[in-house]
């Protein structure tokens with residue numbers, strides 16, 4: 269919702285002077301901070317997961333803020349638990365063949381990337397062919413400096429370096445009070461208690477992001493992936509990774525999959541047990557839903573390593589699609605009833621059947637999903 273160039277955004281934001289609007293459009297992003305309590309314990313997860321038996325119950329390493337477990341032959345998932353620390357923030361993983369390894373994600377800090385590299389070195393000494401950011405968001409890229417410092421080539425969507433500079437470079441050196449003033453104003457202008465709560469949550473999260481970004485030396489991927497040239501295969505020696513790009517979450521989304529083992533590293537195109545995060549100016553609800561339809565068409569025993577939340581099977585894709593369905597259904601009713609976009613964005617009600625599904629921050633998740641749907645339908 270912080271992208272004020274679209275229709276259907278909150279009035280408080282869209283009335284801001286252009287410089288601030290542009291700044292905000294470039295500086296919004298959530299962390300996984302509020303999701304941790306919703307993590308499902310692995311045994312419970314394995315029981316409900318079609319592919320659960322393929323995921324190792326015992327991690328090879330567990331540091332609290334993240335653990336690493338085997339999800340296939342030479343395939344590992346790094347799963348974050350932000351309630352225990354912000355070092356990794358997002359999930360990732362690594363693929364280890366006979367000739368080389370591929371690491372996934374730059375994580376929320378260099379400490380997070382170091383943790384994953386150490387885990388990789390516990391199982392193999394093969395050369396590291398590359399690391400890869402699944403997209404530009406801070407919780408997937410603030411640890412890039414680790415790769416820079418270790419001479420590891422860093423791959424990402426061709427637009428990722430630009431988006432990092434525009435979003436986070438712009439935040440560095442900016443006056444914090446000036447940067448956050450529009451969000452403070454949005455709180456003051458709230459017409460309902462609910463709206464106020466959502467705007468306050470938003471300010472809290474943007475403040476977190478501002479602090480993290482200003483405490484980080486930015487490092488940019490040096491190996492651009494041209495989406496027009498995908499899919500691309502990476503031979504690691506007896507293990508072939510396929511790199512693909514799909515629309516939905518950020519405009520820079522790249523996935524890595526191993527079709528021979530039906531394992532998919534989705535980045536933030538999948539949040540497992542969590543509502544989708546749609547705030548990005550280049551997020552597209554209809555495009556994302558199309559992508560999920562594709563994921564659903566893959567092997568019924570697929571293992572998905574999501575950007576956030578626990579490892580899942582096709583049931584995780586089905587739930588995520590159902591969440592989009594429900595948001596759309598409620599938004600459609602409000603749209604038909606003539607509820608303005610700015611009001612509708614606060615009025616979604618989590619149904620009983622989804623009461624255990626986490627929402628990171630309303631204004632990064634539900635509100636922009638509704639705003640984008642309204643924009644697709646023609647805002648009122």
Ligand SMILES: [Zn+2]
Nearest residue numbers: 403405518536
């Ligand atoms: Zn993201």
